Amino acid sequence: MHEFSYEAPTTVDQAVKLLASDGDSARVICGGTDLLIQMRNAVRKPRLLVDVKGIPEMREISFDAKAGLKLGAAVPCIEIHESQVMHRYYPGLTEAAHLIGSLQIQSRASIGGNLCNSSPAADTSPALLAVGAIAKIVGPAGTREVPVEKFFTGPGTNVLQKGELVVQILIPPPAPHTADRYIRMIPRNEMDIAIVGAGACVTLDGDKVAAARIGLGAVAPTPILAPKAAEYLIGKKLDEKTAERAGELARESASPIDDMRGTAEYRRHVVGVLTKRALLGAAERARQN
Amino acid sequence: MDTPQTHQFKVIGTRPVRHDGLDKVIGRAKYGADYSFPGMLYGKVLRSPYAHARIKSINTEKALRLPGVKAVVTHADFAPQTTAPVYRMGGEAAVNPLYLASNILAKDKVLYAGHGVAAVAATSPHIAEEALALIEVEYEPLPLVLDLLEAMKPGAAIINPDLRRKDKPDEQTNIAGEFQFKRGDIEAGFKAADIIVEREFRTEMVHQGYIEPPNALGIFPGDGHATVYTSTQGPFDVRIMSATLLGLPEGNVKVVPAEIGGGFGAKLTVHIEPVALLLSKHAGGRPVKMVMTRTEMMRGATGPTSGSILRVKMGATKEGRIVAAKAWFAYEAGAFPGSPVWLGCFTGLSPYDIENFLVDGYDVLVNKPKTSSYRAPGATNAAFAVECVVDELANRCGMDPLDFRIRNASREGTQSVMGPKFPRIGYIEVCEAIKNSQHYRTPLAQVPGKYRGRGVATGFWINGGMQSSAIVNVHADGTASLVTGSVDIGGSRASTAMVVAEVLGLRAEDVRPAVADTDSIGYTDGTGGSRVAFATGLAAYQAAHDVVRQLKERAAKVWEISPEDVAWVDGKAISKKNGAPPLTLKELAPRLTRTGGPVTGRANVYATGVGPAFAACLVDVEIDPETAKVQVLRCTVAQDAGKAIHPSYVEGQMQGGTVQGLGWALNEEYVYDEKGTLRNASFLDYRMPTCLDLPMIEPVIVEVANPGHPLGVRGVGEVSIVPPPAAVANAVSMAVGSRITDLPISPPRLFKVLAARRG
Amino acid sequence: MSKKQLVETTINGEPTEFLCETRQSLLESLRDVLGLTGSKEGCLTGDCGACTVLVDGRPVCSCLMLGVEARGKKITTVEGLAEGTQLHPLQQKFLEDASLQCGICTPGFLMSAKALLDRNPNPTEAEIRYALAGNLCRCTGYDKIVRAVMNAAKVMQGR
The missing domain is CATH 3.30.365.10 (Aldehyde oxidase/xanthine dehydrogenase, molybdopterin binding domain)
Structure with a gap:
C-alpha cells in the first residue's frame, strides 16, 4: 500500500477543513472495509485519510416522531442492528445493514460508507431508496440535503464535491401502517455481493396501497427506484397477483449486465421475484403497524 | 484369528487430544509466515497482466533505485535448466525443470494472466510492492486460447511451440498428452446392452481454497548452503526442486517445514521457495520472506485443478448389469503440461466390474495457470x-x-x-x-x-504408498518421541504417535511427535496421496518394533536371560524363562543407562501394500x-x-x-x-x-x-x-x-x- | 509522511504502545511490530476471518483496520483468550472435539465464537452458523467447529 497521512478529527468542521485541504487526494475513512481493499489494490491512492468515527453527530441514532430519523453516517451496521428504534421503524433498512458482509465487517462498516462507496450492488442503497432517505452533506460551502435517488452518478461515483462528506442520513417518519423490507439474492447464504437486491416500503390504507417505493440494486449502473412498479400498486390490494405484476414492471426498470456474479437474463428474472417478495414482506409488516 | 478388526487396541481407535493442538488454540503454532529473522527483507512477485505475450524486455533499474530495495531477480537468475526430467526420489513424479522454472518466473513468454515475471526484495512489503510498479516490462501480446475444445482444434493459438501432434509429428498442438485404457470388445458390449445412456459433461477450474497463503522464507548466504522455511506438503520436494533451480547439490539445501495452513495438493511443489532463495542470494544473504496475496494464488501462481469436458456412454442389460463403457475425457492442463487426466481415466470406472471399456484422455494446454494437485486429483x-x-x-x-x-x-x-x-x-x-x-x-x-x-x-x-522414515527415541522418564519427515496437515502427528504408543504400551500423550527438517530425518515423500497415516504410520510402527526388539534385549540383561526368552506382549516385556514380573517401558526406561545406553528405533519404508x-x-x-x-x-x-x-x-x-x-x-x-x-x-x-x-x-x-x-x-x-x-x-x-x-x-x-x- | 505514529492501546489487557506506519494494518501491527503472530493472514479482504480479533468486544477483521485506528481501543487476540494456563472453554472444546485440522483458521474462529458467546451464551446451531459465517475453514466442513461452540456454551453455562 502507498504512504498516506491519517487524521482523526472530532468535529465536522475539522473534517471538512482537512478534506478540503488536500485537493482531490483526501478521503474519508469510516469502517474502511471497502476503502482499504481499494487502496491495497491501488484502485484509490488518497494522500490523506480522514477518520470520521470520532465525530459524535456521525455516530448518533435519534428518532423523533415528527422529524423522523437522524442516522449518523459513521454508525457501524452492527449498532444499527442492535437499535430498537431501527427495528421498530425501519426493519427493512435494518435487515439490509445486517446483511453486509460478516459480523466482523458489520462491526466496522457503516451505511454512510456503503452509500459513499456507491457500488451499484450496495445492500443498504435499495433499502434507503425505499424509505426515501436523504443524505445530509456538509462541505466548505455549507450544508445541503440530497435525496438518495439523486446521490449516485455512476458505478462508484456520486454527487459529493471536494471537501464534502455525508454526515447523516435523514429518513422521514413512517406514516401509520407503513413498513419496509429488503431482500437480496446471493448464491451463498452470507458473505456475498448481491446478484440482485430489492427494497420495498409500503403504506397501507385499509387493505389498499396508499404509497409505495421500490429500490433495486445490482441491476443498473447505480441503485435505482422502480417508479412504474410502485405507481401501479397505488389504490390496489397488495397480494400475490399484484405483487407479481409489480415485479414484472420492476423488470422494465432494470438494465442488468452479465458479470462474474450473474447473467443479465438471470438478474432480470430475479428482480421480479425479489420485488414481489419484498413487497409482500413489507405489506405483511405494515398490516401489523 | 487376531485381525485389526478384532484386536482389542488400547490406543488405536480412541480419540485423544492431538499433540500439536494446544499450540494451535493459543496462537503459538508457527506457520511459515510467522517466522522472522533479524535483517529480514520482504519479497514480492510482479505478475503478468496478459494471458499470452512475448516478453520483449524487462528493465529493473528504476525499481533497484527505490530506497529500501535490495534485489530484483528474473528467470535469467535461475541456473540454466533443460527439459530433462528430474525425478523426485520416489522416482514416480518426474518434474520438467525448465517448465518448473518457467512457471515460477516466465522465461520468454507469459502464458497466463498472473504468470510471474520478476521479483523484488525490500525492507518492507510495502516498499517491495512499490518497486514492482517501477519494473518496466515490454510485452508483445499474442493470440490466446482459453477454451478447451478450441485449444484442441487445428489452427488454435499455440502455447508451447515444442509440442507436436502424436499422429502428425510436424504439426504443432496444444494436446500435451494422450492416454488410453481399454479392455474387451466395446462394440460387442454395447450390442449386448438393453439400455444405453450417453452424455457430455462440463466442469470449470476450481481452487483448493486453503486458507493459508503460500509462503517461503529463504536464507542463502554466500557459503553455498541454503535454508528455506516454508509451509509445504513436501519438504523433500522443495529441497530437490529448489536445489535444481538454483544449481546447487541437493544436500546444500535445507528445508524446514513450518506448520501448514492447508494445501490439498497445491503445496506439494515449489511456488516461491526458489525465488525467496534467489532474492536472498542477490541481497547478500539477508533472509527474505515472501507471502503470496490471495489474488496471486487465485490467479494461478499456485495452480487450481482442471476444468474438463467429459463424454461418457454406458450400456447395461435390463437386469442392471453394466456391459460396456466408453469415456472421453479432456482436462485443462493450464499453461504447462500435466493435468491429472490420466488419473481421471483410470479412477472413473474403477468402482465397477466392466468387461468392455474404452477410455481416452487428453491433457490440453490453455492460457490459464498450470494446474496443481487437488485432493484425489x-x-x-x-x-x-x-x-x-x-x-x-x-x-x-x-x-x-x-x-x-x-x-x-x-x-x-x-x-x-x-x-x-x-x-x-x-x-x-x-x-x-x-x-x-x-x-x-x-x-x-x-x-x-x-x-x-x-x-x-x-x-x-x-x-499412495511411497517412502517414509521414522525415528522413535525412548526417554528416561518412560516416554518416547517420534520424529518423521511427514508434514502434518490434518492430524497425522496424532495418528502416527498413537501407533507408536500402541506398540510400546504407552498412552498417546506419552509419545511426542515431531516433524523434522530435511537434514534431520531420512527421505520422506510429501504429505499427499492419503499416504501419511498409511506409509509414515507403517514406518512409525516398524520403528516402534525396532524399539521393542532393543527393549527385549535390555529386559534380558536385567533378567540375565537370553533375548530369545523375552516376549513383548501388550506393551510389556515378559520373561518366558523365569517367573520375573513383566517390565513395562516405563519400568525399563530408567535402566537403559546401565544396560547399554540410549534406545532409538528407526525404520525406513517403501510402502507397497x-x-x-x-x-x-x-x-x-x-x-x-x-x-x-x-x-x-x-x-x-x-x-x-x-x-x-x-x-x-x-x-x-x-x-x-x-x-x-x-x-x-x-x-x-x-x-x-x-x-x-x-x-x-x-x-x-x-x-x-x-x-x-x-x-x-x-x-x-x-x-x-x-x-x-x-x-x-x-x-x-x-x-x-x-x-x-x-x-x-x-x-x-x-x-x-x-x-x-x-x-x-x-x-x-x-x-x-x-x-x-x-x- | 512516512514518519511512524505512536499508538497507545490496550492489548490482551496490557496497556501497550507501539510504533507503526499509517499504512500498516492492525494485523501487520500485531504480527510484524508486536510479534503477536496468532492472528493469521488469509486474504487481506475481510472474507476469510483468519485475522479476527476483538476490538472493544466486537469481532473485527484486523486486516481491514489500520494500526493507528487502534488508539484507545481494547484489543483481544487469540493470545489473550486463555487466562494464564487455564484455557478458555472454547479452546478446550476445540481440542477435545477435534475441531481443527491445519489450524490456520482456528484463532479467527475462536475469536468470533467468543464474541458470540459473550453476547449470547446459549446460541442455537443456526445462530452459531450465522455468527461464524465470516470465518472460512477449508479442512473440517465446519461440523466439528459448530459442535465445539455448542459444547463450550454448555460448559460455560454449567450444563
Missing part, C-alpha cells in the same frame, strides 16, 4: 460424469441406485482399469453403509413451493424454483478407512473432503473474461461454502482392513471429495426433472435449466 471430474450416467442407468433399469452399484461392484479379485487385480476392498461395504444409514432409511419429505431431491454417488481413489479407498455420498437438496438456488439439507458420507486410528480425524477428513466436493458442485468456479483475466480472484467472489451454507455432515466410518498394512490402515485423506458433485447433480436432477450436466450448479446456470424445462 483428476478423480472428481471423471466420477462426476460416470456417476451421473450410472444414476441414469439405474433409473432406467428401475433399480435403487445403490443396489445397481452393488450389482456391478468391483470387489477383491476384480481386474482394475489399470490392470492389477484389486486386493480386498470395501466398495460394497461403503454402499451398504449408506443403504443402512438413518438418512437413507428416512424418506425425503416434499414441501409445497420447493423442489426437493435426493442423490447418491460413489468414488474411488488409488491412495496400498489399500484403495472408496467413499459414497448421500445428499438431500432443496431448490427455490423462482431463484434456482440450491440448499443442501442433509448429507451423509461413508468411507472405508481400513482401520481408523483416530476416528475424529478420520471423520474430519471425510467431512472436509465432502464439503469441498459440495462447494465444487454448487458455486465454485473460475470465471475468466475474454482477455484471460480471472474475474473472481478473491474469497468474496470465489464462493467456497461458509458454515451457514451447510448442515452437519454425517460420517459413517467403514473398516475393511487393508491386507497390505499390519494395522489394516488405508489412507483417508482424499476420496471423500470424489462423490459429492455427482451426488448433488443427481439430487438436483431428480428434484427438477432434468439431467444436470454442468458444474457448478449455481443459480444462474440452474435457472437456465429450469427456464428451458418450462419452455
Whole structure:
C-alpha cells in the first residue's frame, strides 16, 4: 500500500477543513472495509485519510416522531442492528445493514460508507431508496440535503464535491401502517455481493396501497427506484397477483449486465421475484403497524 | 484369528487430544509466515497482466533505485535448466525443470494472466510492492486460447511451440498428452446392452481454497548452503526442486517445514521457495520472506485443478448389469503440461466390474495457470460424469441406485482399469453403509413451493504408498518421541504417535511427535496421496518394533536371560524363562543407562501394500424454483478407512473432503473474461461454502482392513471429495426433472435449466 | 509522511504502545511490530476471518483496520483468550472435539465464537452458523467447529 497521512478529527468542521485541504487526494475513512481493499489494490491512492468515527453527530441514532430519523453516517451496521428504534421503524433498512458482509465487517462498516462507496450492488442503497432517505452533506460551502435517488452518478461515483462528506442520513417518519423490507439474492447464504437486491416500503390504507417505493440494486449502473412498479400498486390490494405484476414492471426498470456474479437474463428474472417478495414482506409488516 | 478388526487396541481407535493442538488454540503454532529473522527483507512477485505475450524486455533499474530495495531477480537468475526430467526420489513424479522454472518466473513468454515475471526484495512489503510498479516490462501480446475444445482444434493459438501432434509429428498442438485404457470388445458390449445412456459433461477450474497463503522464507548466504522455511506438503520436494533451480547439490539445501495452513495438493511443489532463495542470494544473504496475496494464488501462481469436458456412454442389460463403457475425457492442463487426466481415466470406472471399456484422455494446454494437485486429483471430474450416467442407468433399469452399484461392484479379485487385480476392498461395504444409514432409511419429505431431491454417488481413489522414515527415541522418564519427515496437515502427528504408543504400551500423550527438517530425518515423500497415516504410520510402527526388539534385549540383561526368552506382549516385556514380573517401558526406561545406553528405533519404508479407498455420498437438496438456488439439507458420507486410528480425524477428513466436493458442485468456479483475466480472484467472489451454507455432515466410518498394512490402515485423506458433485447433480436432477450436466450448479446456470424445462 | 505514529492501546489487557506506519494494518501491527503472530493472514479482504480479533468486544477483521485506528481501543487476540494456563472453554472444546485440522483458521474462529458467546451464551446451531459465517475453514466442513461452540456454551453455562 502507498504512504498516506491519517487524521482523526472530532468535529465536522475539522473534517471538512482537512478534506478540503488536500485537493482531490483526501478521503474519508469510516469502517474502511471497502476503502482499504481499494487502496491495497491501488484502485484509490488518497494522500490523506480522514477518520470520521470520532465525530459524535456521525455516530448518533435519534428518532423523533415528527422529524423522523437522524442516522449518523459513521454508525457501524452492527449498532444499527442492535437499535430498537431501527427495528421498530425501519426493519427493512435494518435487515439490509445486517446483511453486509460478516459480523466482523458489520462491526466496522457503516451505511454512510456503503452509500459513499456507491457500488451499484450496495445492500443498504435499495433499502434507503425505499424509505426515501436523504443524505445530509456538509462541505466548505455549507450544508445541503440530497435525496438518495439523486446521490449516485455512476458505478462508484456520486454527487459529493471536494471537501464534502455525508454526515447523516435523514429518513422521514413512517406514516401509520407503513413498513419496509429488503431482500437480496446471493448464491451463498452470507458473505456475498448481491446478484440482485430489492427494497420495498409500503403504506397501507385499509387493505389498499396508499404509497409505495421500490429500490433495486445490482441491476443498473447505480441503485435505482422502480417508479412504474410502485405507481401501479397505488389504490390496489397488495397480494400475490399484484405483487407479481409489480415485479414484472420492476423488470422494465432494470438494465442488468452479465458479470462474474450473474447473467443479465438471470438478474432480470430475479428482480421480479425479489420485488414481489419484498413487497409482500413489507405489506405483511405494515398490516401489523 | 487376531485381525485389526478384532484386536482389542488400547490406543488405536480412541480419540485423544492431538499433540500439536494446544499450540494451535493459543496462537503459538508457527506457520511459515510467522517466522522472522533479524535483517529480514520482504519479497514480492510482479505478475503478468496478459494471458499470452512475448516478453520483449524487462528493465529493473528504476525499481533497484527505490530506497529500501535490495534485489530484483528474473528467470535469467535461475541456473540454466533443460527439459530433462528430474525425478523426485520416489522416482514416480518426474518434474520438467525448465517448465518448473518457467512457471515460477516466465522465461520468454507469459502464458497466463498472473504468470510471474520478476521479483523484488525490500525492507518492507510495502516498499517491495512499490518497486514492482517501477519494473518496466515490454510485452508483445499474442493470440490466446482459453477454451478447451478450441485449444484442441487445428489452427488454435499455440502455447508451447515444442509440442507436436502424436499422429502428425510436424504439426504443432496444444494436446500435451494422450492416454488410453481399454479392455474387451466395446462394440460387442454395447450390442449386448438393453439400455444405453450417453452424455457430455462440463466442469470449470476450481481452487483448493486453503486458507493459508503460500509462503517461503529463504536464507542463502554466500557459503553455498541454503535454508528455506516454508509451509509445504513436501519438504523433500522443495529441497530437490529448489536445489535444481538454483544449481546447487541437493544436500546444500535445507528445508524446514513450518506448520501448514492447508494445501490439498497445491503445496506439494515449489511456488516461491526458489525465488525467496534467489532474492536472498542477490541481497547478500539477508533472509527474505515472501507471502503470496490471495489474488496471486487465485490467479494461478499456485495452480487450481482442471476444468474438463467429459463424454461418457454406458450400456447395461435390463437386469442392471453394466456391459460396456466408453469415456472421453479432456482436462485443462493450464499453461504447462500435466493435468491429472490420466488419473481421471483410470479412477472413473474403477468402482465397477466392466468387461468392455474404452477410455481416452487428453491433457490440453490453455492460457490459464498450470494446474496443481487437488485432493484425489483428476478423480472428481471423471466420477462426476460416470456417476451421473450410472444414476441414469439405474433409473432406467428401475433399480435403487445403490443396489445397481452393488450389482456391478468391483470387489477383491476384480481386474482394475489399470490392470492389477484389486486386493480386498470395501466398495460394497461403503454402499451398504449408506443403504443402512438413518438418512437413507428416512424418506425425503416434499414441501409445497420447493423442489426437493435426493442423490447418491460413489468414488474411488488409488491412495499412495511411497517412502517414509521414522525415528522413535525412548526417554528416561518412560516416554518416547517420534520424529518423521511427514508434514502434518490434518492430524497425522496424532495418528502416527498413537501407533507408536500402541506398540510400546504407552498412552498417546506419552509419545511426542515431531516433524523434522530435511537434514534431520531420512527421505520422506510429501504429505499427499492419503499416504501419511498409511506409509509414515507403517514406518512409525516398524520403528516402534525396532524399539521393542532393543527393549527385549535390555529386559534380558536385567533378567540375565537370553533375548530369545523375552516376549513383548501388550506393551510389556515378559520373561518366558523365569517367573520375573513383566517390565513395562516405563519400568525399563530408567535402566537403559546401565544396560547399554540410549534406545532409538528407526525404520525406513517403501510402502507397497496400498489399500484403495472408496467413499459414497448421500445428499438431500432443496431448490427455490423462482431463484434456482440450491440448499443442501442433509448429507451423509461413508468411507472405508481400513482401520481408523483416530476416528475424529478420520471423520474430519471425510467431512472436509465432502464439503469441498459440495462447494465444487454448487458455486465454485473460475470465471475468466475474454482477455484471460480471472474475474473472481478473491474469497468474496470465489464462493467456497461458509458454515451457514451447510448442515452437519454425517460420517459413517467403514473398516475393511487393508491386507497390505499390519494395522489394516488405508489412507483417508482424499476420496471423500470424489462423490459429492455427482451426488448433488443427481439430487438436483431428480428434484427438477432434468439431467444436470454442468458444474457448478449455481443459480444462474440452474435457472437456465429450469427456464428451458418450462419452455 | 512516512514518519511512524505512536499508538497507545490496550492489548490482551496490557496497556501497550507501539510504533507503526499509517499504512500498516492492525494485523501487520500485531504480527510484524508486536510479534503477536496468532492472528493469521488469509486474504487481506475481510472474507476469510483468519485475522479476527476483538476490538472493544466486537469481532473485527484486523486486516481491514489500520494500526493507528487502534488508539484507545481494547484489543483481544487469540493470545489473550486463555487466562494464564487455564484455557478458555472454547479452546478446550476445540481440542477435545477435534475441531481443527491445519489450524490456520482456528484463532479467527475462536475469536468470533467468543464474541458470540459473550453476547449470547446459549446460541442455537443456526445462530452459531450465522455468527461464524465470516470465518472460512477449508479442512473440517465446519461440523466439528459448530459442535465445539455448542459444547463450550454448555460448559460455560454449567450444563
